[in-house]
Amino acid sequence: MKALIANNLVKYFKTPDPFEVLKNLTFSIEKGEFVSIIGKSGSGKSTLLYLLSTMDTDYNGTIEINGTMVTGKTQNELAAFRNEHIGFVFQFHYLLPEFTLLDNVMLPALKLNRKSKNEIQNRAVELLNMLDLKGLEMKKASNISGGQAQRVAIARALINEPTVIMGDEPTGNLDSKNTQIVFDIFKELAHENGQTIITVTHDDDFAAKSDRIIELKDGQIILQ
Numbered sequence: 712m713k714a715l716i717a718n719n720l721v722k723y724f725k726t727p728d729p730f731e732v733l734k735n736l737t738f739s740i741e742k743g744e745f746v747s748i749i750g751k752s753g754s755g756k757s758t759l760l761y762l763l764s765t766m767d768t769d770y771n772g773t774i775e776i777n778g779t780m781v782t783g784k785t786q787n788e789l790a791a792f793r794n795e796h797i798g799f800v801f802q803f804h805y806l807l808p809e810f811t812l813l814d815n816v817m818l819p820a821l822k823l824n825r826k827s828k829n830e831i832q833n834r835a836v837e838l839l840n841m842l843d844l845k846g847l848e849m850k851k852a853s854n855i856s857g858g859q860a861q862r863v864a865i866a867r868a869l870i871n872e873p874t875v876i877m878g879d880e881p882t883g884n885l886d887s888k889n890t891q892i893v894f895d896i897f898k899e900l901a902h903e904n905g906q907t908i909i910t911v912t913h914d915d916d917f918a919a920k921s922d923r924i925i926e927l928k929d930g931q932i933i934l935q
Protein backbone atom coordinates (compact mmCIF):
# COMPACT_ATOMS: atom_id res chain seq x y z
CA MET A 712 0.00 0.00 0.00
CA LYS A 713 1.20 3.50 -0.82
CA ALA A 714 1.67 5.88 2.09
CA LEU A 715 1.97 8.85 -0.22
CA ILE A 716 1.36 9.57 -3.88
CA ALA A 717 2.44 12.91 -5.32
CA ASN A 718 1.34 13.69 -8.86
CA ASN A 719 2.61 16.52 -11.02
CA LEU A 720 3.41 18.85 -8.14
CA VAL A 721 4.16 22.36 -9.26
CA LYS A 722 4.82 25.22 -6.89
CA TYR A 723 5.43 28.87 -7.72
CA PHE A 724 6.61 31.66 -5.53
CA LYS A 725 5.26 34.92 -6.81
CA THR A 726 7.68 37.24 -5.00
CA PRO A 727 10.09 38.84 -5.52
CA ASP A 728 9.78 37.51 -9.09
CA PRO A 729 7.58 34.68 -10.33
CA PHE A 730 9.67 31.59 -9.84
CA GLU A 731 8.86 27.90 -10.30
CA VAL A 732 10.39 26.27 -7.24
CA LEU A 733 8.98 22.74 -7.77
CA LYS A 734 8.75 21.59 -11.35
CA ASN A 735 6.25 18.85 -11.95
CA LEU A 736 7.27 16.29 -9.34
CA THR A 737 5.71 12.82 -9.46
CA PHE A 738 6.68 10.07 -7.02
CA SER A 739 5.23 7.69 -4.47
CA ILE A 740 6.34 6.32 -1.12
CA GLU A 741 5.43 2.91 0.27
CA LYS A 742 3.99 2.29 3.70
CA GLY A 743 6.85 1.54 6.11
CA GLU A 744 9.46 3.12 3.89
CA PHE A 745 12.14 5.39 5.38
CA VAL A 746 12.87 8.05 2.78
CA SER A 747 15.42 10.87 2.85
CA ILE A 748 14.93 13.95 0.71
CA ILE A 749 18.28 15.50 -0.15
CA GLY A 750 19.62 18.22 -2.44
CA LYS A 751 21.65 21.38 -2.33
CA SER A 752 20.52 24.41 -0.40
CA GLY A 753 17.72 26.10 -2.30
CA SER A 754 16.80 23.00 -4.34
CA GLY A 755 13.27 23.01 -2.89
CA LYS A 756 13.39 20.36 -0.13
CA SER A 757 11.64 22.33 2.60
CA THR A 758 9.11 23.65 0.13
CA LEU A 759 8.31 20.09 -0.94
CA LEU A 760 7.99 18.85 2.64
CA TYR A 761 5.69 21.76 3.38
CA LEU A 762 3.41 20.64 0.55
CA LEU A 763 3.56 16.96 1.52
CA SER A 764 2.75 17.79 5.13
CA THR A 765 -0.41 19.61 3.94
CA MET A 766 0.75 22.85 5.57
CA ASP A 767 1.03 24.64 2.21
CA THR A 768 -2.02 24.25 -0.02
CA ASP A 769 -1.01 26.72 -2.72
CA TYR A 770 0.24 24.36 -5.46
CA ASN A 771 -0.82 22.52 -8.59
CA GLY A 772 -0.99 18.74 -8.76
CA THR A 773 -2.30 16.29 -6.20
CA ILE A 774 -1.17 14.64 -2.98
CA GLU A 775 -2.70 11.48 -1.57
CA ILE A 776 -1.76 10.25 1.89
CA ASN A 777 -2.79 6.74 2.96
CA GLY A 778 -5.46 6.64 0.32
CA THR A 779 -6.92 10.04 1.22
CA MET A 780 -6.79 12.82 -1.35
CA VAL A 781 -5.62 15.76 0.76
CA THR A 782 -5.50 18.21 -2.13
CA GLY A 783 -8.65 20.32 -2.09
CA LYS A 784 -9.49 19.78 1.58
CA THR A 785 -10.31 22.83 3.72
CA GLN A 786 -7.86 24.18 6.30
CA ASN A 787 -9.98 22.76 9.13
CA GLU A 788 -10.13 19.34 7.51
CA LEU A 789 -6.38 19.43 6.98
CA ALA A 790 -5.67 20.42 10.59
CA ALA A 791 -7.72 17.44 11.75
CA PHE A 792 -6.06 15.16 9.18
CA ARG A 793 -2.57 16.22 10.27
CA ASN A 794 -3.29 15.75 13.95
CA GLU A 795 -4.46 12.23 13.29
CA HIS A 796 -2.11 11.03 10.54
CA ILE A 797 1.12 13.01 10.55
CA GLY A 798 3.82 13.39 13.18
CA PHE A 799 6.32 16.22 12.79
CA VAL A 800 9.93 16.38 13.92
CA PHE A 801 11.86 19.56 13.21
CA GLN A 802 15.47 20.65 13.59
CA PHE A 803 14.45 22.79 16.52
CA HIS A 804 12.09 20.87 18.69
CA TYR A 805 9.70 23.64 19.82
CA LEU A 806 8.93 22.00 23.14
CA LEU A 807 7.07 24.13 25.67
CA PRO A 808 9.98 25.00 27.98
CA GLU A 809 7.97 25.52 31.17
CA PHE A 810 6.06 22.26 30.79
CA THR A 811 7.28 18.84 31.88
CA LEU A 812 8.43 16.30 29.31
CA LEU A 813 5.33 14.26 30.08
CA ASP A 814 3.01 17.22 29.43
CA ASN A 815 4.81 18.07 26.20
CA VAL A 816 4.31 14.54 24.92
CA MET A 817 0.69 14.33 26.06
CA LEU A 818 -0.48 17.62 24.53
CA PRO A 819 -1.25 16.54 20.92
CA ALA A 820 -3.28 13.58 22.22
CA LEU A 821 -5.22 15.74 24.67
CA LYS A 822 -5.96 18.00 21.74
CA LEU A 823 -7.16 15.08 19.60
CA ASN A 824 -9.38 14.05 22.53
CA ARG A 825 -9.88 10.43 21.50
CA LYS A 826 -8.61 8.74 24.63
CA SER A 827 -8.91 9.29 28.34
CA LYS A 828 -6.26 11.34 30.10
CA ASN A 829 -5.13 8.21 31.90
CA GLU A 830 -4.61 6.25 28.70
CA ILE A 831 -2.75 9.17 27.16
CA GLN A 832 -0.50 9.49 30.17
CA ASN A 833 0.30 5.78 30.15
CA ARG A 834 1.17 5.90 26.46
CA ALA A 835 3.32 9.02 26.97
CA VAL A 836 5.26 7.29 29.74
CA GLU A 837 5.73 4.25 27.49
CA LEU A 838 7.04 6.41 24.66
CA LEU A 839 9.43 8.27 26.94
CA ASN A 840 10.71 4.87 28.14
CA MET A 841 11.12 3.68 24.59
CA LEU A 842 13.16 6.78 23.79
CA ASP A 843 15.39 6.17 26.78
CA LEU A 844 14.03 9.06 28.84
CA LYS A 845 12.76 7.01 31.75
CA GLY A 846 12.82 8.92 35.03
CA LEU A 847 12.83 12.32 33.34
CA GLU A 848 9.05 12.53 32.89
CA MET A 849 8.56 15.34 35.41
CA LYS A 850 11.58 17.40 34.34
CA LYS A 851 10.93 20.72 32.68
CA ALA A 852 11.68 20.79 28.97
CA SER A 853 13.98 23.79 29.52
CA ASN A 854 16.28 21.65 31.67
CA ILE A 855 17.36 18.89 29.29
CA SER A 856 20.03 18.46 26.62
CA GLY A 857 19.47 18.97 22.89
CA GLY A 858 19.62 15.24 22.19
CA GLN A 859 17.12 14.52 24.93
CA ALA A 860 14.84 17.31 23.68
CA GLN A 861 14.87 15.85 20.19
CA ARG A 862 13.84 12.48 21.59
CA VAL A 863 11.01 14.14 23.52
CA ALA A 864 9.95 15.79 20.26
CA ILE A 865 9.89 12.34 18.63
CA ALA A 866 7.79 10.95 21.48
CA ARG A 867 5.42 13.88 21.02
CA ALA A 868 5.27 13.21 17.28
CA LEU A 869 4.37 9.57 18.01
CA ILE A 870 1.68 10.04 20.65
CA ASN A 871 -1.23 9.99 18.19
CA GLU A 872 0.24 6.99 16.37
CA PRO A 873 0.71 8.81 13.06
CA THR A 874 0.97 6.71 9.94
CA VAL A 875 3.49 9.14 8.48
CA ILE A 876 6.31 10.92 10.30
CA MET A 877 7.81 13.93 8.56
CA GLY A 878 11.09 15.47 9.57
CA ASP A 879 12.72 18.70 8.47
CA GLU A 880 16.38 18.33 9.38
CA PRO A 881 15.49 16.29 12.48
CA THR A 882 19.16 15.67 13.25
CA GLY A 883 20.42 19.06 12.04
CA ASN A 884 21.13 20.19 15.55
CA LEU A 885 22.55 16.96 16.96
CA ASP A 886 26.00 15.46 17.43
CA SER A 887 26.84 12.17 15.73
CA LYS A 888 25.89 10.01 18.70
CA ASN A 889 22.41 11.53 18.97
CA THR A 890 22.04 11.50 15.20
CA GLN A 891 22.62 7.74 15.28
CA ILE A 892 20.07 7.34 18.07
CA VAL A 893 17.43 9.25 16.10
CA PHE A 894 18.28 7.29 12.95
CA ASP A 895 17.84 3.99 14.80
CA ILE A 896 14.48 5.10 16.20
CA PHE A 897 13.23 6.07 12.73
CA LYS A 898 14.42 2.80 11.28
CA GLU A 899 12.65 0.82 13.96
CA LEU A 900 9.42 2.81 13.53
CA ALA A 901 9.49 2.15 9.80
CA HIS A 902 10.58 -1.46 9.78
CA GLU A 903 8.91 -2.77 12.92
CA ASN A 904 5.83 -0.55 13.20
CA GLY A 905 5.21 0.06 9.50
CA GLN A 906 5.21 3.82 9.99
CA THR A 907 6.41 5.82 7.02
CA ILE A 908 9.30 8.25 7.53
CA ILE A 909 9.89 11.15 5.16
CA THR A 910 12.72 13.39 6.19
CA VAL A 911 14.66 16.25 4.66
CA THR A 912 18.32 16.02 5.56
CA HIS A 913 21.68 17.59 4.76
CA ASP A 914 23.44 14.60 6.25
CA ASP A 915 24.60 12.34 3.41
CA ASP A 916 25.50 9.45 5.73
CA PHE A 917 22.07 9.55 7.32
CA ALA A 918 20.45 9.61 3.87
CA ALA A 919 22.62 6.79 2.54
CA LYS A 920 21.58 4.51 5.41
CA SER A 921 17.86 5.17 4.97
CA ASP A 922 15.77 2.97 2.62
CA ARG A 923 15.61 5.42 -0.24
CA ILE A 924 16.85 8.81 -1.34
CA ILE A 925 14.83 11.34 -3.28
CA GLU A 926 17.26 13.94 -4.58
CA LEU A 927 16.17 17.35 -5.77
CA LYS A 928 18.08 19.71 -7.99
CA ASP A 929 16.65 23.08 -8.95
CA GLY A 930 13.14 21.92 -8.13
CA GLN A 931 13.33 18.66 -10.08
CA ILE A 932 13.83 15.07 -8.95
CA ILE A 933 17.17 13.79 -10.20
CA LEU A 934 17.15 10.57 -8.18
CA GLN A 935 14.38 8.55 -6.59
Ligand SMILES: Nc1ncnc2c1ncn2[C@@H]1O[C@H](COP(=O)(O)OP(=O)(O)OP(=O)(O)O)[C@@H](O)[C@H]1O
Binds near residue numbers: 724726754
Ligand atom coordinates in the same frame (compact mmCIF):
# COMPACT_ATOMS: atom_id res chain seq x y z
N1 LIG B 1 8.31 32.20 0.80
C1 LIG B 1 9.15 32.25 -0.24
N2 LIG B 1 9.05 33.20 -1.19
C2 LIG B 1 9.89 33.24 -2.26
N3 LIG B 1 10.88 32.34 -2.47
C3 LIG B 1 11.05 31.37 -1.54
C4 LIG B 1 10.19 31.26 -0.38
N4 LIG B 1 10.60 30.19 0.34
C5 LIG B 1 11.66 29.65 -0.32
N5 LIG B 1 11.92 30.35 -1.44
C6 LIG B 1 12.95 30.03 -2.43
O1 LIG B 1 12.65 28.76 -2.99
C7 LIG B 1 13.84 27.99 -3.20
C8 LIG B 1 13.73 26.68 -2.47
O2 LIG B 1 13.71 26.91 -1.07
P1 LIG B 1 13.68 25.72 0.00
O3 LIG B 1 13.70 26.35 1.34
O4 LIG B 1 12.61 24.80 -0.35
O5 LIG B 1 15.07 25.02 -0.31
P2 LIG B 1 15.84 23.89 0.52
O6 LIG B 1 16.29 22.90 -0.47
O7 LIG B 1 14.97 23.41 1.64
O8 LIG B 1 17.06 24.71 1.06
P3 LIG B 1 17.90 24.54 2.43
O9 LIG B 1 18.65 23.27 2.28
O10 LIG B 1 18.80 25.73 2.42
O11 LIG B 1 16.93 24.54 3.57
C9 LIG B 1 14.99 28.87 -2.75
O12 LIG B 1 15.49 29.51 -3.89
C10 LIG B 1 14.33 29.86 -1.82
O13 LIG B 1 15.02 31.08 -1.83
